[in-house]
Amino acid sequence: MIALLDVYRAQFAASLGVWFAYRWPLLIWFFVRLVEPAIYICVWSSVAVNQGGEINGLSPAQFSAYYIVLMAVNQMTFVWLLLRFNTRIQTGTLSIFLLRPVSLFHHDLADVLANKLIVIVMLIPSVILMSALFPPSFETPVWVWIVLLPVVVLAFLLRFVLDYCVAMLAFWTTRIDALDRLYFTILFLFSGRIAPIDLLPTTVRAVAEVLPVRWILSFPAELALGRVSIQSAAQGVMIQCLWIGVLGMLARLLWKRSLQQYTAVDG
Numbered sequence: 001m002i003a004l005l006d007v008y009r010a011q012f013a014a015s016l017g018v019w020f021a022y023r024w025p026l027l028i029w030f031f032v033r034l035v036e037p038a039i040y041i042c043v044w045s046s047v048a049v050n051q052g053g054e055i056n057g058l059s060p061a062q063f064s065a066y067y068i069v070l071m072a073v074n075q076m077t078f079v080w081l082l083l084r085f086n087t088r089i090q091t092g093t094l095s096i097f098l099l100r101p102v103s104l105f106h107h108d109l110a111d112v113l114a115n116k117l118i119v120i121v122m123l124i125p126s127v128i129l130m131s132a133l134f135p136p137s138f139e140t141p142v143w144v145w146i147v148l149l150p151v152v153v154l155a156f157l158l159r160f161v162l163d164y165c166v167a168m169l170a171f172w173t174t175r176i177d178a179l180d181r182l183y184f185t186i187l188f189l190f191s192g193r194i195a196p197i198d199l200l201p202t203t204v205r206a207v208a209e210v211l212p213v214r215w216i217l218s219f220p221a222e223l224a225l226g227r228v229s230i231q232s233a234a235q236g237v238m239i240q241c242l243w244i245g246v247l248g249m250l251a252r253l254l255w256k257r258s259l260q261q262y263t264a265v266d267g
Contacts, residue, residue, distance in 0.1 A: 008110045015114035030122050033075065034130065036193075037067040041134045044195070056198050061137030062225060066196060068130050069224040073217055074193070075119050075126075076152055077159040079112050082183065085167040086176040089262065098259075105164070105255075112160065140226040147233060148224055154240040155216045161247040162212055168254035171261045186211070192218025212243040 044067075045060035053059060058066070088094040097104045166183050170176050188194060190208040197208050197218045208214045219236045222228050228236065 008106065011107055011110035012114050015111040016117065027122065030075070030119070031126070034071065034126060037071040037130065038133070040194075041067045045134075056196075057227075058196065059137065061135060062139075064130075064134035065136030065138050065225055066221050068127060068134070068136055070192060070217055070221040071130065072123055072127060073152055073155060073220045075123055076116060077156045077216055079160050079163045081108060081160075081163040081167040082170065082176060082180050084108075086170040089170055090174075094262065105251075108164075109160065116156075138225065140224060143230065144223055144226060144228075144233075147237070148220065151220050151223060151233075151237060151240070154237065154244065155220050158212055158240055158244050158247070159216045161244055161251050162216075164251040165247055165254060168251065168258045171258035187213050187216075190214055191216055192221060196222070212247065215240045215243060 041060075041064050044055070044058075044063040048055045048058065048060050048063060054062075085094075088097070094104075097107060100107075166179070169179055173179065189204070190211050191213040192208075197205055197214060200208060208218070215236060219228075219240070223233055223236070
């Protein structure tokens with residue numbers, strides 16, 4: 001256990017150095033991602049005003065709160081494993097990681113955690129800027145702020161193992177572009193990014209409830225707005241844990257099967 005912590009510490013420091021070396025492209029990418037929530041705030045706020053001031057109990061200020069929280073959670077949970085695995089497989093550089101005594105899973109997790117440290121620093125001015133441009137309104141009970149951080153941590157772990165499962169499919173295809181777009185589309189439609197889950201059509205909402213992506217973004221955002229009861233919050237946390245367990249076991253199984261499929265052609 002101590003040896004594994006040492007590996008995490010070393011990998012974390014190395015990854016942090018790499019992220020700082022490429023800080024300007026990362027900074028540009030980060031602020032470009034502010035455009036999406038700003039657009040949705042403007043659109044849904046306009047619709048709410050035209051509908052008499054609110055939609056399904058959400059006022060323009062609450063739409064601002066929802067998308068500001070969604071932006072923060074999205075940045076804190078975002079990972080980039082699919083295209084990374086595709087590059088490793090096609091170039092053969094995956095073989096280097098397979099020769100190391102520590103699982104590639106730990107390398108990727110430490111790398112992502114190093115990125116999140118930088119993300120936290122950049123999120124603070126981003127949230128302040130968005131809150132100044134689009135003043136939010138929160139009706140959040142005190143107990144929510146106690147459980148919100150653990151919920152976001154679980155959302156991150158859920159997204160990480162989900163991405164790992166999807167990334168394993170790169171072993172079975174030579175072109176990952178279509179799969180990447182399909183995964184992005186599912187995440188976009190059913191995670192609450194295009195609209196709060198309550199505003200989706202009944203059929204789409206029913207599908208969203210049974211997919212793991214709904215518990216990555218929408219659930220933490222709804223919780224932060226105070227639109228989730230204690231009972232529903234407890235149920236949501238249990239669903240997050242269940243999905244993490246199921247997808248974690250699936251990722252392990254896919255990893256073993258995928259290595260049997262892997263043949264290095266370069267590197």
